[in-house]
């Protein structure tokens with residue numbers, strides 16, 4: 509993996525650097541290439557544009573690691589506003605939402621689990637009423653168990669709730685087996701956080717091998733795999749495993765991030781695949797942007813240019 513990955517992921521959690529970088533307007537080139545805007549209107553507009561191009565969407569109201577229950581409530585309200593606006597625009601057949609439990613209170617001491625569960629339940633209910641679904645994003649490994657417990661609780665009332673599993677974790681192949689049951693929506697990604705060797709594969713090759721093992725489990729299983737990667741090799745392997753398992757298009761989907769390999773998103777959709785684009789929006793784009801830079805350090809040049817041109 510790149511030498512810059514770990515320092516960039518450490519910076520993703522640095523409050524001081526965040527304060528400096530967050531003064532960049534969202535319109536600054538590098539931010540804008542990954543985040544279409546700050547408010548509900550921007551999110552709905554970006555969704556409509558993607559849907560016009562035969563893509564589906566999952567929307568993330570940016571924010572994470574909140575320790576403040578008012579802020580968690582604001583995040584819930586933002587999702588409710590978004591779901592209302594998507595429904596009013598007739599977009600909920602094609603657009604769902606992705607939620608980070610740490611943005612709705614998971615990290616609040618003592619009560620975090622309970623607060624996040626109730627908040628997620630409120631969002632799931634609103635999504636159900638609007639005719640769409642929620643997927644729970646997965647964060648660093650210290651939250652995996654708690655997030656899967658919350659998922660199990662939510663699925664009792666909202667079985668359509670999607671899970672995310674990260675191939676870089678040693679445990680994930682087993683988690684895939686446990687979640688590959690009928691009706692279970694599972695997004696498989698490589699994983700975006702800085703994780704210790706005790707819990708996660710460290711080399712790109714080992715992560716990729718794990719991703720393929722997990723794909724085999726999910727595509728042979730009874731659930732609905734959501735294959736989240738921009739890696740051309742993983743896309744090719746997933747397509748061939750899908751046909752080997754007799755899966756028709758529409759019984760699984762590809763997912764990619766807004767602004768990353770957009771031409772490949774359109775190519776797959778034109779070839780008849782279901783493709784969903786993950787669209788983050790809001791003012792709290794700092795941690796998200798730093799994880800994207802860690803995946804692609806060559807974008808740092810553009811980022812530094814944005815900072816210099818601002819000052």
Ligand SMILES: Cc1cc2nc3c(=O)[nH]c(=O)nc-3n(C[C@H](O)[C@H](O)[C@H](O)COP(=O)(O)OP(=O)(O)OC[C@H]3O[C@@H](n4cnc5c(N)ncnc54)[C@H](O)[C@@H]3O)c2cc1C
Nearest residue numbers: 645646697698699700736737738739763764765786800804
């Ligand atoms: C829909 C979706 C949802 C996700 N949800 C989560 C989640 O809940 N939890 C989590 O930990 N991670 C999540 N991720 C991030 C994921 O874990 C990876 O960090 C990220 O997708 C990069 O891995 P990759 O599979 O694309 O492969 P890589 O090997 O990293 O990249 C393959 C190719 O993709 C392109 N590419 C990758 N990243 C970038 C970039 N930032 N800018 C430009 N080009 C790039 C390059 O061409 C690169 O060669 C999600 C990813 C997607 C697509």
